[in-house]
Amino acid sequence: MSVLVDISHRLGGFAIDARFESAGRLTALFGASGSGKTTLIDMIAGLIRPDRGRIEVDGRVLVDTDAGIFVPKHKRRIGMVFQDARLFPHLSVAGNLRYGRWFTPPAERYADIDAVVDLLGIGPLMNRRPAKLSGGEKQRVAIGRALLASPRLLLMDEPLASLDEARKAEILPYVERLRDETKIPIVYVSHSVAEVARLASDVVMLAQGNVVASGPTEAVMQRLDLLPAEERGEGGAVLDTRVLHHDETFGMTVLGSAAGELRVPQLAMKAGTPVRIRIRARDVMIATEKPTGLSALNILPGTITAMSPGEGPAVEVGIDCNGATVLARITEQSRQALKLHLGGKVFAVIKTVSFDRANTGAGLPAEADG
Amino acid sequence: MNWLLDLTPDEWNAVRLSIKVATVAMLASLPPGILIALLLARGQFWGKTVLNGLVHLPLILPPVVTGYLLLLTFGRRGPAGAFLAEHFGIVFSFRWTGAALACGVMGFPLMVRAIRLSIEAVDRKMEAAAGTLGANPLWVFATITLPLILPGLIAGAILAFAKAMGEFGATITFVSNIPNETQTLPSAIYTFTQVPGGDEGALRLTLISIVISMAALVASEVLARRVGRRLDIE
Numbered sequence: 001m002s003v004l005v006d007i008s009h010r011l012g013g014f015a016i017d018a019r020f021e022s023a024g025r026l027t028a029l030f031g032a033s034g035s036g037k038t039t040l041i042d043m044i045a046g047l048i049r050p051d052r053g054r055i056e057v058d059g060r061v062l063v064d065t066d067a068g069i070f071v072p073k074h075k076r077r078i079g080m081v082f083q084d085a086r087l088f089p090h091l092s093v094a095g096n097l098r099y100g101r102w103f104t105p106p107a108e109r110y111a112d113i114d115a116v117v118d119l120l121g122i123g124p125l126m127n128r129r130p131a132k133l134s135g136g137e138k139q140r141v142a143i144g145r146a147l148l149a150s151p152r153l154l155l156m157d158e159p160l161a162s163l164d165e166a167r168k169a170e171i172l173p174y175v176e177r178l179r180d181e182t183k184i185p186i187v188y189v190s191h192s193v194a195e196v197a198r199l200a201s202d203v204v205m206l207a208q209g210n211v212v213a214s215g216p217t218e219a220v221m222q223r224l225d226l227l228p229a230e231e232r233g234e235g236g237a238v239l240d241t242r243v244l245h246h247d248e249t250f251g252m253t254v255l256g257s258a259a260g261e262l263r264v265p266q267l268a269m270k271a272g273t274p275v276r277i278r279i280r281a282r283d284v285m286i287a288t289e290k291p292t293g294l295s296a297l298n299i300l301p302g303t304i305t306a307m308s309p310g311e312g313p314a315v316e317v318g319i320d321c322n323g324a325t326v327l328a329r330i331t332e333q334s335r336q337a338l339k340l341h342l343g344g345k346v347f348a349v350i351k352t353v354s355f356d357r358a359n360t361g362a363g364l365p366a367e368a369d370g
Numbered sequence: 371m372n373w374l375l376d377l378t379p380d381e382w383n384a385v386r387l388s389i390k391v392a393t394v395a396m397l398a399s400l401p402p403g404i405l406i407a408l409l410l411a412r413g414q415f416w417g418k419t420v421l422n423g424l425v426h427l428p429l430i431l432p433p434v435v436t437g438y439l440l441l442l443t444f445g446r447r448g449p450a451g452a453f454l455a456e457h458f459g460i461v462f463s464f465r466w467t468g469a470a471l472a473c474g475v476m477g478f479p480l481m482v483r484a485i486r487l488s489i490e491a492v493d494r495k496m497e498a499a500a501g502t503l504g505a506n507p508l509w510v511f512a513t514i515t516l517p518l519i520l521p522g523l524i525a526g527a528i529l530a531f532a533k534a535m536g537e538f539g540a541t542i543t544f545v546s547n548i549p550n551e552t553q554t555l556p557s558a559i560y561t562f563t564q565v566p567g568g569d570e571g572a573l574r575l576t577l578i579s580i581v582i583s584m585a586a587l588v589a590s591e592v593l594a595r596r597v598g599r600r601l602d603i604e
Contacts, residue, residue, distance in 0.1 A: 046501075072506075073498070073501040073502050074504050074505055074510075076502075078502065079502065079503075080499070082495070082499060086493075086496055086499040088500070090517040090518060099503055099513075103503060103504030103505050104504055145503065146502075146503070
């Protein structure tokens with residue numbers, strides 16, 4: 001499964017010129033608002049016709065302006081979940097869910113209505129009207145509606161952006177299940193570091209209509225300098241870990257990662273379960289000697305591999321901890337006081353309580369790689 | 371009450387004919403009404419202003435002028451009238467069908483206006499969403515657009531019906547005032563007022579006119595409310 005996009009397009013004064021290719025299970029199109037991510041996803045869906053370029057999904061050419069090819073949206077079999085849900089107001093939830101199925105050729109219907117309803121927990125809503133649903137419920141029904149058209153690819157355009165934090169927390173696990181339990185590849189548009197770090201296997205980072213970085217999430221999310229200004233504080237290392245055991249006495253879970261053991265607030269997950277964590281750079285302290293008499297429980301030894309100026313007095317330091325990179329944001333004053341230099345041996349110190357629900361999520365199962 | 375319902379056969383015929391003419395005029399102008407409303411609401415083409423003007427012309431022209439133009443075009447010797455009579459056996463002049471045509475034309479701008487407004491109110495994002503679910507443009511129209519504009523459609527149809535019930539000038543000019551064939555309620559009332567002792571008949575038909583128009587209005591309100599409740603626009 002792969003998506004290839006190579007287009008240039010002009011919208012009023014805004015020019016977009018982007019090329020990326022992804023074979024990931026959940027590819028995030030990530031960037032500040034106005035970076036062109038929604039335009040790109042609309043082009044993949046067939047809602048916008050690019051001035052020039054080529055779009056392929058799984059080897060099938062959907063757009064090739066040179067050859068004069070433009071497959072209309074209803075023939076693409078690409079599901080779309082919109083930010084504003086767009087449920088049909090004159091149909092019940094059940095009617096909305098069945099809508100796309102009706103237009104799918106019987107031989108290509110792989111989605112099972114009971115399985116989808118169960119996956120999204122929307123069984124009790126079936127007879128309701130969209131107007132009577134909460135924001136989170138609407139979004140779950142919209143996901144179900146797109147899935148039941150048995151799409152080859154699922155596009156999600158900031159599906160959580162119009163929801164409050166509680167509703168976001170309600171939907172995120174469903175998106176994780178979608179990613180892990182169905183075979184449909186997903187392209188997910190977002191401007192939130194938290195969402196991308198938690199959900200994405202691959203990231204395409206956009207700025208002013210151009211692709212500035214793309215690749216596996218752990219690698220791309222290290223580029224703190226590329227993050228939109230308002231999201232920079234949320235930036236940090238993304239690590240794929242696994243539950244080792246729980247510490248019932250203190251209500252903690254111990255995670256195993258390449259960098260070493262990490263103690264985080266207790267997670268309701270069985271030992272062996274993959275967990276994706278984000279360690280915000282601003283939550284990481286650096287020590288030049290192994291600290292003693294310190295409350296922080298996570299102390300990871302490593303080597304400084306990168307240092308770059310951050311915003312204001314900040315310096316962003318990359319620490320290689322046994323193959324996994326942890327990012328720390330410290331002040332220039334501290335850097336000089338500690339005489340930090342590339343190749344220097346240091347310890348990254350992370351408080352257990354800096355891990356909250358927003359930056360721990362279900363990890364991608366191992367077979368997701370590749 | 372007996373006095374009201376004790377109609378002469380000619381008066382009954384006028385009532386029946388009016389309802390028949392108005393119903394046919396309303397139903398026959400619905401498909402072209404939807405089409406023209408779609409063109410005006412969504413189309414981008416040269417001459418859109420001209421089309422808009424043509425559609426609205428019956429609203430601003432004196433009805434007699436519209437009736438006379440119909441006579442020139444759809445009369446026996448008119449170009450369209452001769453063609454239709456020769457090839458399809460459809461004759462308008464001095465027939466109830468001609469009355470229906472005149473009423474349809476006079477109500478057309480009202481119908482198109484109501485439908486056009488409701489089409490313009492449709493969220494086109496809904497249609498785009500239906501497209502991504504595999505519906506081609508025709509299906510999108512049938513399953514999304516049409517149900518969403520239903521209240522406007524009903525309003526437009528009832529307006530056209532009410533206009534047809536009251537149409538007088540164009541009808542009498544085009545198809546005259548022939549009892550049992552083209553004498554609709556307004557023509558019959560007019561005839562009563564022109565003869566001595568016709569006051570009672572004129573009053574009876576006037577009251578019947580009011581009852582039918584009110585019934586149509588109430589029916590449209592009830593229908594529109596039921597549809598509106600079902601839609602529950604978010």
